Amino acid sequence: MPVPDADTPPHRYDAALAAAIESRWQDHWEASGAYETPNPAGALSTGRGSSGPKLFVMDMFPYPSGSGLHVGHPLGYIATDVYVRFKRMAGFNVLYTMGFDAFGLPAEEHARQTGQHPRINTEANIDNMRRQLDRLGLGHDKRRGVATTDIDYYRWTQWIFLQIFNSWFDPGERRARPIAELVDEFSSGRRPVPDGRTWEELSEAEQREVVDSHRLAYVADAPVNWCPALGTVLANEEVTNEGRSERGNHEVFKRPLKQWMMRITAYADRLLEDLDLLDWPESVKTMQRNWIGRxxxxxxxxxxxxxxxxxxxxxxxxxxxxxxxxxxxxxxxxxxxxxxxxxxxxxxxxxxxxxxxxxxxxxxxxxxxxxxxxxxxxxxxxxxxxxxxxxxxxxxxxxxxxxxxxxxxxxxxxxxxxxxxxxxxxxxxxxxxxxxxxxxxxxxxxxxxxxxxxxxxxxxxxxxxxxxxxxxxxxxxxxxxxxxxxxxxxxxxxxxxYRMRDWLFSRQRYWGEPIPIVFDDYGPVALPDDMLPLELPELTDWAPRALARDSEPEPPLGRVTEWVGVDLDLGDGPHHYRRELNTMPQWAGSCWYYLRYLDPTNDEALVDPDVESYWMADPDPGGVGGVDLYVGGVEHAVLHLLYARFWHKVLYDLGHVSGLEPFKRLINQGYIQAYAFKDDRGVYVAAEEVEGSLQKGFRHDGQPVTRELGKMGKSLKNSVTPDDMYASYGADTLRLYEMFMGPIDQDRPWETRSVVGSQRVLQRVWRNVVDEETGELRIADEPSDDDLLRLLHRTIDGVRSDMEGMRFNTAIAKLTELNNELTRRGTGAPREVAAVMVRMLAPLVPHFAEELWHRLHGGGADSVMRAEFPAADPALLVEDIIEVPVQVNGKVRGRVRIAADADEDTAVSAALAEPNVAAHVGGRELRKQLYVSGRMITLVV
RNA sequence: GCCCGGAUGGCGGAACUGGCAGACGCAGCGGACUCAAAAUCCGCCGCCCGCGAGGGUGUGAGGGUUCGAAUCCCUCUCCGGGCACCA
CATH class of the missing domain: 3.90.740.10 (Valyl/Leucyl/Isoleucyl-tRNA synthetase, editing domain)
Structure with a gap:
């Protein structure tokens, strides 16, 4: 870590200056609503979006954990942010925000331990995580950032549940239809009643049973995986092959229980077939195909x-x-x-x-x-x-x-x-x-x-x-x-x-969406839409139950006696009903959050149809629609992504969304791994205190330790936090380093000592624009020479296509090369070159670029985010004279400078004139000559 | 066992469609500046031979296709991931 001392120039770009720049611009962007993207209509139709084509980019939203972030967490967020900023500068109207998947076990466990309501802990964690992410400078439209625990949000999760409950799958048409149409077909005789009687001959109980057995959400008395230690039933996919819980590795027992099931198997073929239409990693598609197992x-x-x-x-x-x-x-x-x-x-x-x-x-x-x-x-x-x-x-x-x-x-x-x-x-x-x-x-x-x-x-x-x-x-x-x-x-x-089974949808938990169903003597009855949201009742009794091996599943909501039984008038006079006591699984809220981002304040519909089709419809005929780019970890390859596809297809069948698929393009970001060190007892020691190298051996407190590569985290004592990096280098350096480490979809080992390289790059850029001693601009106002101009445009060309392809590591390398050339010249950057370079840097290091942009253009300038991303001048990309390597019998023996449009004979004679080439030809007869234009001259003797 | 990935300097990685292997960064080495150090700037940096010009060799191993292979094909090894008595 560089230690500033008296000799450090006063205007050097160091951690302190970066911190000042970063907080100043973050405040400014926040106040000016710089990231607010307008909808075509409705409450969110304001904002500074572009009139260009739409783009919807999304990260898999996080669970707001209380334990804080390490530098591995934001890798994908930085990548989408860079891409989004690039596409905004390239003229796209981009929707980009971040929500929280906030129902779930940890908050409930915390509540058990402290007696504090899970909502309090959840909201504290969300605030803390927002603060940590804001410090990175992510360009989210904050107005759209929903949490699945918001009552306004889970109202619509419940609404979707009822849509599914009130639907059946018509195998003839291969799609979901409203349950009323099924009743209509039975009662009109168009569809025969299963046991051969007429519809009127069935009792009410029998009619209800027939209808209920067709629903896409249904109750089944099924053996379930009861995990006493967690106090919940688990889905098959949450149980390991060894028959233990994936979370916590506790014992799991089979128990029969009335459970909500989702008829995902009805969609097996469509879920399988439509994989072919998706721009997803082949490995994820394969995992889904195997999971479906047709x-x-x-x-x-x-x-x-x-x-x-x-x-x-x-x-x-x-x-x-x-x-x-x-x-x-x-x-x-x-x-x-x-x-x-x-x-x-x-x-x-x-x-x-x-x-x-x-x-x-x-x-x-x-x-x-x-x-x-x-x-x-x-x-x-x-x-x-x-x-x-x-x-x-x-x-x-x-x-x-x-x-x-x-x-x-x-x-x-x-x-x-x-x-x-x-x-x-x-x-x-x-x-x-x-x-x-x-x-x-x-x-x-x-x-x-x-x-x-x-x-x-x-x-x-x-x-x-x-x-x-x-x-x-x-x-x-x-x-x-x-x-x-x-x-x-x-x-x-x-x-x-099919290998795939129907989706077990009930959880015996408190901190989840209540299922909006009551039971009468015949079975389940849907609450009408106008009774939504069905809010979670207050639960004060958090005392752990005796969770013995032989215990029976017990939903926490069963403890709220005034909630269990309810008198309601559902249109046929007041009756007494029993409530459903299970809650929904955590997957429910994450199945559709992308839709709520579009129209988060709408209380008439889950999303306005015009808003939905603006953001989700595919411009290409026959396209699948959906989120244009979805980035997240490969651990969600099957469950989350399959459940979300299933819900989306039901919503599509029922006419609520305009495309076949929720996520058109998917990228799995790699994981940041970190070295961990064990002493001779096999106990992990704090990685940051280890000294030495691979050659010399690693030591902790003078004792030799062994090195291994693993997930970053508390258990391996190898966490590095963003806060550590902000303190040493600033957020822009962290962003640049994470993007420079390698391709986005690849795992990579974290190396704190390498971060300084990215800071040095930014320092050199800074020095080419700003005088470190005076803080004055030190750019040259005369136009740049031809060589530099050509290099600039080659850089623009390469950086643009790298950005488009999300190859940020090579984009950064090209920008570094350009800047190294400016450094070599030592005269300060020509103004036009500096301005273009700053615009190219803006997606990667937004605060740094904004600061230089304003220094170059004076205080009144608009944000660099509003500037256009540079485009290369094609005339400056073609060279008149090019250098071409010459191969003799497969080995490069020299290079010649020839005209770019030279023909083969010209090229070959130029090659033969080169002394080293001539020496290797040695006067022998040419058996073959070949000129791949601009690439290679090949001679065979 | 089956199905996907992957293997390039001391390290992270680059090489777009078969056309100069090692861009860029880290680490290392040398030089300039300095009383000195840090910082900065300049240079070197796969391995072997050579004072040098240069030559040989080299992308996990072996074979093949090609004027030309890190890239395509075959066989194998190792590493990572997924699935696993799926009838």
């Missing part, structure tokens, strides 16, 4: 029989390989499969191998023991080896009279497909391993290549064998034919299966 296959029914009974309930399986049907030698159900209790035999058939019985006296005992053991093991342990239990009954393979034994085994998962599989050990390696373990026969149904090992399943293509009418056909043709036969005979049909 696979085509067939449902096949296997009749189950036993020696004692005649016909039982058939076992239905899903398979992607119906062509291997004739290789089925056994069946497996998931241990939790509902058919198990029916299919389990009273006694073991004669001659059953001991291996199949688990040593139990009866099948029922064996099943009970197996289930008990499976429940104790984690999923990871269960995956180690194949195990199962015979149920004592058989199933019959369709088209044959072959009877195959039915097992339960935990390698079959209840949560995928039908929870049952046909065991085909010849063609599936998992089935093969099970068959080996239980001595089951193997029948190959596809002829493997001669070199295929006998002991492995064969999953490749080839002619069908042992498969009756399929024999000789390849896999694809076999699939087609078998599905045809299955369909004809009623044994099966083709189907599409």
């Amino acid at each position: 696979s085509e296959g067939a449902l096949i029914s296997f009749p189950a029989t036993s020696s004692a009974h005649l016909e039982m309930q058939p076992i239905e399986v899903f398979t992607t390989r119906p062509d291997t049907l004739f290789g089925t030698t056994y069946m497996v159900l998931a241990p939790e499969h509902p058919l198990v209790d029916e299919l389990v035999a009273d006694a073991w058939p004669a001659g059953v191998p001991e291996l199949w019985t688990g040593g139990a006296a009866t099948p029922r005992e064996a099943v009970a023991a197996y289930r008990a053991r499976a429940a104790e093991l984690s999923d990871a342990d269960r995956s180690d080896s194949k195990s199962g239990i015979f149920l004592g009954h058989d199933a019959v393979v369709p088209f044959t009279d072959t009877r195959v034994p039915v097992f339960i085994a935990d390698y079959v998962l209840m949560g995928y497909g039908t929870g049952a599989v046909m065991g085909v050990p010849g063609e599936d390696q998992r089935d093969r391993e099970f068959a080996e373990a239980y001595s089951l026969p193997v029948i190959r149904t596809v002829e493997p290549p001669p070199d295929h090992p006998d002991e492995l399943a064969y999953t490749g293509d080839g002619p069908s064998i042992n498969s009756r009418f399929l024999d000789g056909l390849d896999v694809e043709a076999s699939k087609v034919l078998i599905i045809e036969r299955l369909t004809e005979t009623g044994f099966g049909r083709s189907t599409v299966n």
